[in-house]
Every structure is written in structure tokens, then in C-alpha cells.
Amino acid sequence: MKFLFLCGLLCLGAHDASAQDRQSAALLWIPAAGSDITAELDALDKCAACRLTIALSPEQAVPALRTRLREEARKGRLELAVRAAGDPPLPLLFSPDSPEVRWRGKAQTALWGSRLDILASVVFQARNSHEEMYGAPPSGFVPAGGGAIPQMLELLSAYEISWLAAGPADSAPFTVTLSSGILLLPFHPADSMEALGNLLMQAGGRISIQDQNPPQLPEEDEDTALAEPSAIAEAAQAQSTAAVQSAAAPGKNILFAVVDESLSAPESYRPLLAEFMSAQESGQDVEWLTVSSAAAASFVSAAALANFPPPWTEDYSAWAGSLKQRAALHTLGELRRAINVAANSTSGGHVKPKLVSGLEQLERGDKLLLFASTDTATASAIEEEFRQKVATLYRQAGLTVPPSLRDSLAIAEPEVGDEAPQISTASAAIKAGDSYLLIENPQKQLRIPAKYHTLPGGADPQQLFNLQSILVSWDEKTIKFTLRNRRPERQDRPLLRQFVIADLYMDINSRRNSGTGIFLPERRLSPNPDDAWEYAVSFSGQKAQVYKTSLAGIQAGRSYNTRQDKSGDISVEIPRSEFRGNPKLWGYTALIMAASDTSSDSSSPEQNADGDTVLDWMAADKMGSSLSSLHAADRL
Template sequence: MRALLLTISFLLFFCRAANAQQALLWIPADDSDKGEVLDLLETGKDLKLTAALGSLPKPLEEKAKKLSANGRLEPTLRAQGDPILPLFYYPGEQSVSWRNKPSTPIASNDQYFLALRLTQAKDAHIKTFTLPPQGLVNPPGGFLADYLPLAKALGLSWTAMGPAVSTAASVFEFGGFYAIPFIKYSSQPAPGAALTFTVFDETLPGEQAETRRGLLSFLKTKPDGGWLTVSQALKLATSTSASAAELTAALPWSGDYTPWAAAPAQTGALSALAKTRSDLMRYLNEKQGDYKAARDAFEAYFAAEDTQRLARLASADSDLNREAETETQNSLSDVYRLMKKNPPVWLFSGLAGALDNEVAQDKLSVIVDTAGFRAVNSSRTPELPARSPELSKDSDPYKVWKLAAFETALGKTDTVFKFYPLQTDNSQRSDAGFSYARFDLYIDINHRPRAGSTKLLAGADGRLFPDNAWDYALKVSPGVAAFYLATHKGPKLLGQAAARLENGAVTVRAPKTLFGGNPLSWGYAAMMLAPEGGDKYFITDYIAADFSNGYFYALKLR
């Protein structure tokens, strides 16, 4: 009965659509028989089709290139693995909705990864088809305001999006870039004589076979208005100017992102991906921003962004569900292995628990009064270096390398800086009361962009955000602390002081005259570091306003 109803709906749809000019967008599933459609396109001389093909075997690649050269096939840009860009990189946006969406954002917006994915997709497209693509297709058709500057910079002309509040015949224009609302073929209204943009998306969970049948049947019809590629149809369509906010409000053609995000394991997987991206950016910092040196870890991460596997985390089949979770955990473990880091504990506690841990985690808190301030860190798990120093048998490395709090006390003649590790290890029996650990403090006094240094002190890899460039820095090692001034020639040593453990805090006193100004108006970034061998140190934990997109952001008290 279901098959009969589907057949009837196909026939009704195709009869209605035959009067209109048709611009079809085909998004095949990666594991589907793409040759079936390309063969039909090759033999049907009047057919034209726009397709986001993805990867192709060599014989089909040659056939697609020939069809493209003849103007019969318009290939579009499509990121490998179909990462759902709005869901993965902008989950906090109001338009990125799904059933049971947490009120606390899973992650902050990540324009770096968005730009990286689109740039790599364009490079792969040109490698295959030689000519640059005109259109961007990211199933299931969500829209991001950040598409606009990136797409224009990449030389793209249009992007496919879900249906807007008006009709499918409306095209939206924003500064010379076009957003085209597509209607799923299965929900296409009677188009009359209007130009119609229709999408056949085989990547939607559970719809691959049905969508392919619909596409093959549709391509055997003969619309009176003829077949057009999307770029050809765009020249005939009526466009309407729109703001980025208006475009962002449009929903994907799937309706929302529920099939990939509603199950607890799916939401937890999205949280795990976001945490791994943050660790990847820190790793890139350690490589001084050299992407080539970090490429293997990034490629492993992209392989972990498997949209089909993400959908299987909601499967009613417990075996499929369990298999998808194990594959996700193993994929992310590979990323940490390639970064030469131990996989975090949360990765193997179950993906549903990854979100629970994130939501339950308390946030950084700051208490300020006239005598100074105290910043109490979140319960974020510290990162351990690959070659961790040998600690005392009673020491817990996850406590030893955790910076629990940082404090600044204002005295009459000096300023006191206090670093509180969650647990102190003194396996080397240092007179200072602690061993191995190094503490860095970066102080932004003037809050002027690039007025200072963004590079961390020698031995530490990382950068401060340019607006938070440090003017003064403090490096604390067992027994001694060194004060530095940022100069155009590099850090200048200003002086030294004792560094000792006092009442659970590594404490340093500096003369008030050393810095000048009001410490309560400064910006701070405090870090705890572990030796990795030689002169290299590894940042295990930090107290700052944020760490994102490869930058530490200074904590401002006012």
C-alpha cells in the first residue's frame, strides 16, 4: 500500500511539474550507484542536472568531467564526508534547532573550521573538474550568515538552502551572492508555469532508495519549459534583496536537525567533536600555526565528522547504535594519538555522558574587592603531557596538573600573585615546596590591540588574542620567579623574586613599583605547565576568559 501511494504521489508531482522549467539539484549518498544517474544523463541528450557529487571512482570521474564540459552537468562544491556545517560549527544559533536541544550551547561558533572545510572542498573540486564551482551545497540545506563573506572570497555565486517563508521560485540576493531556496521533491507544491528549484537529497536518513526512485522517474519526464542547471536558472529567476538575519531564519529542507542531534548520544557526540576541535587548535598553536605539521591530526578529525554515523547513533537497532558509538570513540582517539596526547577520560565514558559532563561542569568564577581578586577555575579536566614527569606515588596527575585558582592580593608595598594547584607534588624535595610545575602569568595593562606581545614565553607554545597582547609576564619555576616586559625585540627581563609554596599556593611577591597602574583594571591569563623534555613545556590548564580558535583570551575584571 505504501509503495502504491508513493507511486501515485510521484505521478501527480511529475504531471504538475512538467509545465515548468526545471532546475534539479541531486545530492547522491556517498555509497550509492552514481553511475546509474550519470548514464541516464549521458543518453538523454536534452537532460541537464546540477549535482553535488562528492568523491567519485576514476571511470565515473572521467564521465562526469565530460558531461560537465558539454554543459549537461553542473558539479557543485560539497565538503567531503558531508559535515553538517551549521550543526557542527554553529550549534548555538537559534536557527540550528532540533528536538530536545539543550539550553546551554554545546560549543561557540567556529569560523576557522568552517573556512577550512570550505577551502579544502574547493581545492578538491578544482583538482577533479579543473574549473572552480559556482554553487555551495551542504545537506540538509541549512544557512549561516558566515557563508556570505567566505563564499564570496572563494569565488562562489550561490548556495542551496531550505525553503523560505515565500515560494520556491524566490531567490535571495545579498551583495552579489545568491541564496536559493530548494523544495524537497516529495513536498513540492504544484508549480504551474513558474521556475522551480527542486532538491533530491539521498543523504537524508532513511530516504535514500525512495529519493533515487523519484529522481530517475523525474528525469524520464519532459517539462515544457526544458531542463536547466541551477546556475542557468539563476539568470532567469527573480531575486529579492535580503539581510543575513532574514536568510539565517530559513529552515533546512529536512525541517530541522533532529535526525542528527536529538538522541543523547548524538548531542554528546557533537559536544565531543567540539572539545576535540578545541584541543586541535591548541595543538596547532604548539606547532606555531604550521598546518602542514598538524595536518595528520586534522585529517583524522575530519574523518570523525561522519554524518551518516552520527545519524546511526539514534538507531533503534542497539547493535548499530553501539557500533556507531565505538567507531566515533575510536576515530577521536586516533586524533589524540596523532597529537601525541592521551585520549581524555570523558571520551570513553559514553557519548551521552560527554554532554552531561559538559553541562554539569561549573564555570570560571571571579571575586573582586578592593584588596584584590580571586579567580576559581572551572572543573575542566587538565591535559596531561605525553611524557609526564614521574610524580610521587600518592600524587594524582589529574589533580597535580590542575590549576584550581589564581589570586592577586594588593599590599601597601607589593603585589602578591598566588597560583593554587589542586594537589601539590614535591617528588624532587625542592626547598620551594613544589617540583616540576611552571606557572606563567600574562598581563595586559593597556588593552590596546597588538600593543605588546601575543607569543608566550620561551618553552611554551601558544598565542594570546591580538587584542589581549601582554605587556608584562611572570614565569614561575620551583624557587624562582622572573618578571618580563614585552618589547619589539622580545621579552626583556625586569627582575626576579622568590617563588615558594605557602598555604597551598605557589606564591610570588612583586614590588608595587614594578608595574605601576591599578591591577584591578588589567587583563590576566594564568597557565600551568609541565616539562616535556629539554626546554619544552606543555600547558596542562589555564585560567582565562576563553580559549578558542587557537587563542587565549585575557580575563578582564571590569
């Protein structure tokens, strides 16, 4: 009878007690994919005290249901949050080496690569699909299991999403945090009336006032609102205003609770939820709010959390805890990489839509869960279906099907070590225009060499070495390479040219082993054989050194003086005659290091405590110590 309590919870608090005396709470409901929610909507319509936020799977939102949901949202009692189709565990799939992504049995380095560009694409598509279906942009994003990583905050902010549903932080389990313009909400899973009652008491008993003036959610741009009026958006704003005026008593936390049915086995899906909606239980003084209303009324901390919140599932073991699941994830990583390489060599990086769609189907979280099913027949059936679909995609891409797919999925994993996983592993994103190409690098926690732990003027070494972007622009005569990092304070940016070494490697033809299969000396990483490079530019000190490959190996060409403008950007212009080909079609890989000798323009890097010289990298993928190039036309 798991989850029978849901509807009754929403009707708690139908007392005449004032809002000042009541505990405030918000409930997020994530229905099981394929389940019918009509009865619950009927009951919600009859419950005047009920407020609910629902994250519905896009597959469930048939036209008739969308119309009804829009009507309920206009009444102000229902809020619609966005949820990606298939509930893919995004950080696990596309940033497995991130320190926030943990699972039972995780080794030092994940055996499938990081691709934040794909993660960004999934979020973007989910957001746009939601707006198309419901006629208004979503306020919040609900990832599978509440699993998120810090890099997702900047993405959501760019996509004008206001809040992210995550698990509770260990250090502040009921505190709402504002980071990168996004409200990070601490959702607590509840599966019984007793569990919810305990959470309400805990939230009500903890005082965490960070700001005596609760901030409003970011308001919609006025011009946009006038041009595209939305009844749903107006209702959400009204909820937020009312919540600020009446919801939370000073010093009280608002409880954010989640009923997540997406992780349940089919036999555990909720039956007869409407019975509880109609029960009108009133055993506690609780004022239920939509999530956006509760977020607007919450006291918000702008202080950085000591650790990024884990999922409300605690980790990613639900999707990667079994050997079969990890073997499937590894197989997916190999398939995606093979399709990527084939596309680069045959179609300028463009991947056929049917291949993209096929990969998305294989990455569904609900399918990954079934690999760990205790029902042997179910687990065997999902594995057989998976292997057949993978083989089909290899054939559709014009590739040879790996012989390993004929047998049961298996993987050889390194032993789990005691040391923490590698920190700098998130991938970069790339954009291109007619005469430029921009590589954007997400900020990460880097392992900085000891000699740079203290910098002149108290500059932050993490900010200094987290290079923000690389711009490549060109005309008929020159190619201009620009390093940008505006994360440090303006007065600290001159240190970039003094302390940072940045290599940019260019693969002009995407041909296997056609070029150099090693980076410059002391880099301790290597390019993927399919991304062997022909040209490189290394920034160090006041110079930018050009390198080329030949049958004799790596050849140092001319060096050019760099310049640093008032904003701190470091640039160099190099004649087109130094290079051949179209820069827009090249593959790019960048390495970021700290200078060993700051008194000269030497490109020799300093080691950190782990003996590594490369502090950060910008690439499409990383498998072990091998990096795959970024391509502007790469749709994956």
C-alpha cells in the same frame, strides 16, 4: 520506492508550449554516498529535454566517472555543484551557538565551541578539490541538508562561488536573494511526484518581482578565462544566457527543488531511477534548467531577509536531536581543543596532518546520523567505533585518554530555557606574515546597550560595534596595534574612538596558568587556563592602556595616545621594550565593549539588557564563559 520519481521529473515539459507559457524549475540531486549513478547518467544521455544539477560526494568521483561527468557537463545538460566530503553539518559543528543553528532540545549555550576558521577551511578544501577533479571551478556550494549561516556568504564570495543552496525562507519561500555577492537559493525538498506537483503550483501562483532586469551570475575574470579556457565554464555561461532569454515568464517564480538522498537510511536509497528517466512523462508544462541557469533567469531580491533561511531539513535535529549525538559532538569539541592546546605547547601550533584527517573523519555527517539510528545494533556499533577512534587520536597527539571514553557516551546538559540563545558566538580567523598578524572578525547580530540604540547622525549601532579586524604589525623598535572597522559609513567612523572599548589580550607562552586567568575588571568572561595572558592593550577614547601580569596581579603600565586616520582606522605604536617575545607566536583574544562614560578615557564598559558587558569577542573557541586564544600557526 522513495525517489523513484527523480528521472521522470526531469523529462516533464517535453511539450511544444512556448517558454512563456511554461513553469520553469531546477532540480538538484544529491545522491546517497556510495551509490552507483551510472544508470541515471545513461538515461540522462538519452533525454534531450533533461537538465540536472548534481552534487556528488567526492568519494564517489572515481577517475572514470569524473571523465564522464565532464563530458555531460560540456553538453550543457548537467551541472556539477560542490559538496564537502562526508557531508559535515558545518554550522552545527563549528558555529553551534549561532541563532540560525537550531535543533530539538537545544539549550542556552552549546557544549562545544565555535570555530569559523575550520568551517572556512572545509569549504576552501571542497572548492579546490572540485576544481582539481573536474577541471573547472564550481558555481554553487551544497552544504549538508542546506544548512548555512550568514558568515558563510562572505567565505563563498571570497572563494568565487556564485550560489549557495539553502532551505526556503519562511517570509519568502520562492524568492532568490542576493547577499554579499552570493545568490541564496531557496530549495524545497521533494520526495514524491505529488509533492513536486504541489510545489510547482505554489511557485507558479506566487508573484515576487523585485527587479525587472534579472541579474546575470558574476562573470569569470576575462584574463583568467583566456589563460585557462574551460569547456565546462563556457557551457555554464551558455546555459545562463539561454535561460535569461527564454526561461521565466515575467512575474513567475522559478522552483528550486532538491532530492536529497544523503539523509536517507540505506534501505531507502533510490532503486532503478533510470526507469523514470526513460518514461518521458509529459503531464505538465515544465521547462527544466540547471541551477545556475535558473539562478541567472530568476528575479532577485537585494533586500535583506527578516530571518536567514533554515536548512531544508528545517533544523539540525537529524544530526543533534538525540542525546548520543550531542554527547558525540561535545566529545569532538573536547578532543579538538585538547589537540589544539598540545600543539601550541609543543610545535608552535602546528597539528600533524594525520590528526587533522582523523578529526575530519569523526565529523562526517553520515556518521553523526547513525548515532540516532533506530537499529540498536547499528547505533551501538557506530558509538563503539567513534570512541575507539577518539581514543586513538588522543594517543597519537601524545595525550592521556579521558577515562569517560571507557563508558557509553553521555553528557550533562543545562535545561532548555525560554530565552533566545546567545547571539555573538562566531569565532574569528587569523592570518600572519613575517611582520604582521591580522585577526578578522565576521559580522554578527549584537545585543547593543540601550543608550547606544540611537547614535549621532543616525549611525547604525550594529555596524559601529561590529569591529572588522585587528592588525598587529612590528619591526625592531615598535609594535603597532590597529583597530579597523569600515562597516559604518565614513562620516560615522569617528564615533568608534568615542564609544567603542576594545581589549587585546596576549598569551606569550601557551602554558597553563602561567599568566593571569581573568580579564580586566567588569568583563564577565575569562581566558581558558591554557591561555592565561601576560600582556594586554585596552583601547578607550583617545588612549591605549598597556597592562602586564605579575605575582602581584594585573599591573597598569603606560598609556599611549591613539590616532585615527581618514579611513577611520585607530592605531597606536608601542615600543618593543614594553613586551618580550615574538608577536607571531603569541595567542590573542579580543573583547569588544561599549563605553559607559564617553566623556573620558575610562575603560569601564556599559551593560546591555542581559547584564552583559562584552558585546563581541574574537577567540578560537568559547566554552561557557571561557575563551581560548587564537594562534597564527593553528591549522585547526
